[in-house]
Amino acid sequence: MSAEFGGRTGRQGKISQWLRGRRPKEAADDGGREALLLAAAGAGLPLAPAAHPAPGYRCSCDRVGCPTPARHPVSFAWQTQSTTDHAQIERWARHQPQANFITATGMVHDVLDVPLEAGQEALDQLLGSGVDVGPVAVSDDGRMFFFTLTRGTPEDEDEWWPCELDCHPETMDEHPGLRWHCRGSYVLVPPARLPGDDGRTVHWLRGPEHPLPDPLTLLEALTDACARHAGQETDQAGAGWPLRH
Template structure:
């Protein structure tokens, strides 16, 4: 998929100012210093807490000094990323300017969660949701084959007895255990656009629907995501699904 995605809001074709700015922009163009910083500040302005992450190095390597890094360019640079994550504009500007190559992660389970699904299933689910008039929030596409649906968090109750776990809950160390639907909540994170991925030039994480869209309740999306994901799980050639992307709304 190219970076020429149009952001869709599913509400009569109305688009926010940021979505209009994003239209037709390729990921590498959005990653120039001014565009990159604007996108990061837009995400923070929407309430997504950010922290610096590693970035690609030549040879499908990671900028960190870990030999054989298992998640190159996809992890925070600090072990304190949960407490470091912030929406403070001045701090994010400092990070962006002092670390011009860094990717950024957003810590989930504070303000928002992320429902992370295989790309083909995610594309079909997004089109179904928009066709049904469901309020879909920000959506990002990762060129490693995932679609990320940003939602409200299930909450961070003061009383731990009120926390309800889910078998879909995903944490950085359990990613391989969730090849289908992953629910990033407390203790997890995802890359936030614009982010560069290792491999071919131009591989990235980029917005399909920008962060100006309000975060929906995750349960309003979950039924469609699980239904479509279950059907896709048994298909050998999931790449046949999704022709005609992006959905026309």
Template sequence: MSAEFGGRSGRQSRLSQWLRGRRPKPAADEGGREALLLAAADAGLPLAPAAHPAPGYRCSCDRVGCPTPARHPVSFAWQTQSTTERAQIERWACHQPQANFITATGMVHDVLDVPLDAGREALTRLLDAGVEVGPVAESDDGRMLFFTLTRGTPEDEDEWWPCELDCHPETMDEHPGLRWHCRGSYVLVPPARLPGDDDRSVHWVRGPEHPLPDPLSLLEYLTDSCARHIGEQSDHPGTAWPLRR
């Protein structure tokens, strides 16, 4: 009987080892993804999970012909879902290892979003002039993102002022030049992957450890660079400001 018990125990032990070996291993945190996300949250940027690239320049969402593949939140409730809570972000990063993340603007920070060449020129001029510049990200789809303090949460709601540059996800095409992401908008936060087979990404040029500046201190430099660079393009002459329809 003891031999039978020992044999059964041995088989169970081998079965347990086999089952343990078949369990999926946690995905490696390539490039310190979780650490970068937590650093953004620690800087006050509220985060929420977003879609990620799928093979063939497709999106991980189930929408046929998604117009913004890998660039939109997973949940329609992204504004209320967005958080800086470390434990929640760690859970999302662990359970959704391929997900990009967005940061909701107009709560703590805004983002001034400009064409890449104009942004690089403006960044050089700003630093040379000694202007305080906060976090800056580059997107390999040709944009540069300047993170600033928000104008979206005045103490008195009557002091809220809309701006012609205000941009929302559904109005991107109207803003080929400078886009001001404030209330009701979002951007991808680094590290994020873009569709395609060439490892395109959104990545920090200046990390979230830099304090958020007043957006108005950057605006003149950015609009000037946008007007110059976009004015040289034949498709949208002079469209540093929104297009009219």
């Protein structure tokens, strides 16, 4: 009996040492990550596991020279895999502790994805005007995500209307300004880590507790801000070249 007790004490001692050896930030991050993912799912955002950063600005996937490191789903079946089921998300989060997560758009919500400076300008304008903006996330690679209700599930399929702003994972480079993620697209959902050693993340600026707004209530302000942002970039690029007389 004493030997059994001693064995338990030894095991408990090792567990205690392990717990004491963990940094407080790590312990907080583990619980905080899961809570944030469940909050997003609770707001109706369907989630699926995604790749995560690997050393040297690489991706955890097996693809050599991955073009979107740590920014894509793990499974090709991400659209059918995406779920709001808390038990499933808890299993994924605990069994894949390093994984990022994506949220599939065009089912419950869309995402209006804009350059960070344009997004901040539009956000200030919208909030100043009393518009219900909804959840907003910031990606430290220079983008801002406005989460909205989707236009992707009309009662009558004949009422579905494509938009020239529609963006899919394989066409994002064609949309440097405003990107409308709807059917067949996704974005990283906070909390997510981006490649590199500089600690860049995707994080909430306004959390998922804010109701999803109609995208058309945000579209004009975002479009105008993106146009001004693009004009400023053009002016700055042109300023580097002397004018010929």
